[in-house]
Amino acid sequence: MAEATHGRTPLMAGNWKSNLNHVEATGLVQKLAWTLQDKRWDPAKSEVAVFPPFTDLRTVQTLVEGDKLQLEYGAQDVSSHDGGAHTGEVTARMLAKLGCRYVIVGHSERRTEHDESDAVVQAKALQALRADIAPIVCVGEGPEVREADGQVDHCLAQVGGSLAGLKPEDITRSVIAYEPVWAIGTGKVATPDDAQEVCGAIRQFLAEEHGIAVAERVRILYGGSVKADNVVAIMAEPDIDGCLVGGASLKVDEFAAICRFYDLAGG
Numbered sequence: 001m002a003e004a005t006h007g008r009t010p011l012m013a014g015n016w017k018s019n020l021n022h023v024e025a026t027g028l029v030q031k032l033a034w035t036l037q038d039k040r041w042d043p044a045k046s047e048v049a050v051f052p053p054f055t056d057l058r059t060v061q062t063l064v065e066g067d068k069l070q071l072e073y074g075a076q077d078v079s080s081h082d083g084g085a086h087t088g089e090v091t092a093r094m095l096a097k098l099g100c101r102y103v104i105v106g107h108s109e110r111r112t113e114h115d116e117s118d119a120v121v122q123a124k125a126l127q128a129l130r131a132d133i134a135p136i137v138c139v140g141e142g143p144e145v146r147e148a149d150g151q152v153d154h155c156l157a158q159v160g161g162s163l164a165g166l167k168p169e170d171i172t173r174s175v176i177a178y179e180p181v182w183a184i185g186t187g188k189v190a191t192p193d194d195a196q197e198v199c200g201a202i203r204q205f206l207a208e209e210h211g212i213a214v215a216e217r218v219r220i221l222y223g224g225s226v227k228a229d230n231v232v233a234i235m236a237e238p239d240i241d242g243c244l245v246g247g248a249s250l251k252v253d254e255f256a257a258i259c260r261f262y263d264l265a266g267g
């Protein structure tokens with residue numbers, strides 16, 4: 001497991017996407033906390049974070065702080081601006097005030113539906129870091145790129161562009177998520193070898209660009225149809241330090257099992 005090999009605590013991140021109002025969010029967070037406690041989840045073996053819609057963040061903050069839950073949370077996006085006249089934008093400082101520890105940037109759904117370029121993703125990552133929030137920078141290839149065997153070059157170009165100009169200390173605070181677009185919400189999970197090929201190449205790229213010490217500290221996640229029945233094989237890969245989970249994070253028992261992948265593996 002990654003934890004034993006490199007000292008990187010695995011991160012299991014549940015991206016709720018555009019699901020759950022604040023009442024439903026309360027129910028899910030409470031049930032998740034109870035289930036993890038009941039199943040004797042060990043926070044030293046996996047860090048668990050949820051990513052609700054913006055409208056649920058205050059509710060999640062109140063629950064986590066009020067009940068002293070050992071859950072982290074973050075937002076699914078952030079503005080590339082630091083404030084001012086940008087209607088509809090939510091800034092990193094606003095998210096920091098809500099206690100967010102993480103923010104997802106450059107998810108493929110944002111890159112595709114909102115034409116977000118690597119430059120925009122880089123600007124969002126910088127805003128997050130300035131507010132002391134760790135960005136989870138998403139990269140991943142579409143089906144045509146995969147069919148042409150171009151996944152490594154494609155993802156390394158996205159990593160390079162999305163982290164351009166960041167200082168080494170900012171890169172070590174960042175998380176990278178490899179999410180092949182063809183595996184998101186489709187049930188077509190990448191094989192562990194497929195996922196490791198790209199995650200390993202990303203770590204190698206970080207080592208070449210920023211040094212081995214930086215590369216070994218960065219957590220690299222896999223995302224795309226992760227479930228309780230495939231998480232163990234994925235997490236056994238040496239360069240995969242956690243999962244970014246979509247659909248399965250809305251099902252408490254399934255997500256709690258994913259978070260306890262080390263038990264499923266008999267560890």
Ligand SMILES: O=C[C@H](O)COP(=O)(O)O
Pocket residue numbers: 015107179183184185186187223224225226244245246247248
């Ligand atoms: O952010 C999460 C990913 O898009 C994966 O979603 P999924 O687990 O529903 O395939």
